[in-house]
Amino acid sequence: MELYQIKTFVVVAEEGNMTRAAKRLHASQSTISLHIKSLEEEFDVRLFLRTPKGMQPTPEGKQLLEKARDILDSVEKFESEAQTFKGELSGVARLGLQTSPVYLRTPQLIKLIKQEFPGLSVRLVQMPTWTIRSDIAARKLDGGFFYSNCPPDEVDGILLENTLLHVVGPASWKDQMEDASWEDLSKLDWIWTPEECSFNVKLEETFSSRDLEVSKSMIADSEDTHNALVKSGNGITVMRADEAAEGVEKGEFYIWPGGHIEVGLYFGFPRKRENDPVVRALLDCVEKVWEKA
Numbered sequence: 001m002e003l004y005q006i007k008t009f010v011v012v013a014e015e016g017n018m019t020r021a022a023k024r025l026h027a028s029q030s031t032i033s034l035h036i037k038s039l040e041e042e043f044d045v046r047l048f049l050r051t052p053k054g055m056q057p058t059p060e061g062k063q064l065l066e067k068a069r070d071i072l073d074s075v076e077k078f079e080s081e082a083q084t085f086k087g088e089l090s091g092v093a094r095l096g097l098q099t100s101p102v103y104l105r106t107p108q109l110i111k112l113i114k115q116e117f118p119g120l121s122v123r124l125v126q127m128p129t130w131t132i133r134s135d136i137a138a139r140k141l142d143g144g145f146f147y148s149n150c151p152p153d154e155v156d157g158i159l160l161e162n163t164l165l166h167v168v169g170p171a172s173w174k175d176q177m178e179d180a181s182w183e184d185l186s187k188l189d190w191i192w193t194p195e196e197c198s199f200n201v202k203l204e205e206t207f208s209s210r211d212l213e214v215s216k217s218m219i220a221d222s223e224d225t226h227n228a229l230v231k232s233g234n235g236i237t238v239m240r241a242d243e244a245a246e247g248v249e250k251g252e253f254y255i256w257p258g259g260h261i262e263v264g265l266y267f268g269f270p271r272k273r274e275n276d277p278v279v280r281a282l283l284d285c286v287e288k289v290w291e292k293a
Contacts, residue, residue: 001042006068008035008045013065014138016054034112036160073272082097090119093278096132096144097124103242104145105289112285120281129223130196136268143282157268160290165263166244167256169236174254182210189217189235191226199238199264206261
C-alpha cells in the first residue's frame with residue numbers, strides 16, 4: 001500500500017466519479033482505476049460499487065475511508081511541522097472567492113501576504129459559495145470566502161461581517177415598489193437564487209414566516225446575471241448594499257425602502273488545519289485586513 005493509493009481512494013470517494021477524480025489528481029482515468037484495483041486486491045475487499053449515480057463506497061469502503069482520511073491528516077501535520085524548519089514559508093495557497101474581489105478586500109489581502117510571506121504564492125479561484133464550502137471540506141482549497149446564515153458545520157470558519165442585502169428592482173419600477181409591503185413584493189417577478197445559496201435560504205425564511213408564496217420567474221446563480229436581468233427590467237432580486245447603491249447612482253436600480261435582510265460573510269478553512277502554516281498565514285492576513293477596515 002502506497003500513500004498515493006490512499007489519496008486516490010479518498011478523492012474518488014469525495015468526487016464519486018473516476019473522471020473528476022482523475023482531473024483533480026492530474027492523472028489518467030486508467031491510473032486511478034489501477035490504484036483502486038490494487039488496494040482492493042491487496043486487502044481482498046471491495047471499496048466501491050459502480051452505480052448510475054457514480055462510484056459509491058461499500059460499507060467496508062466507508063469504514064476504511066475515515067481511516068484513510070486520518071492517515072492523510074497525519075501526513076499533512078507531518079509536512080506542516082517539517083515546513084517550520086525551513087525558516088520561511090513557501091508553497092501555494094489555494095483561495096476561493098465567491099463574490100467581487102474588491103468587496104472581499106482581495107487586493108489588500110494579496111499585498112499583505114506578499115509583505116509578510118514573500119515565499120508564499122496565492123492561487124485565486126472564483127466560484128459559488130456552496131462550491132467553496134464543499135471544496136474547503138474536501139481540502140481542494142486552503143481557505144475561502146462564503147456566505148452562510150449560521151456557522152458552517154462542514155468546515156471551520158470566522159465571521160467577518162453581517163452583509164446587508166437590499167431588495168432591488170429596475171429604476172422604472174419605483175412606483176410599484178415605493179410603498180410595497182412584503183406581500184406586494186411577493187407578487188412581482190423575482191429573479192431567484194439556487195437552493196444551495198444562502199440568499200435563497202434567507203429569502204425563503206422571510207416570505208414563509210409571513211405565509212407568502214413568491215413569484216419566481218427565473219433562477220440565476222451569478223451576481224452579474226442578476227444585475228443584468230434587473231437592469232433590463234426582468235424582475236427584482238436581493239443584492240449587496242454596495243452593489244445596489246452603485247446601480248442607484250447610475251440610474252439603473254431602485255432600492256425598496258421597506259426593509260432588508262442579512263447573511264454572514266465567513267472566511268473558512270479545512271477542519272483540523274488551523275495550525276497548518278499555509279492556513280495560519282491566510283487566517284492571520286485575512287484577520288488583519290478585515291480588522292483594519
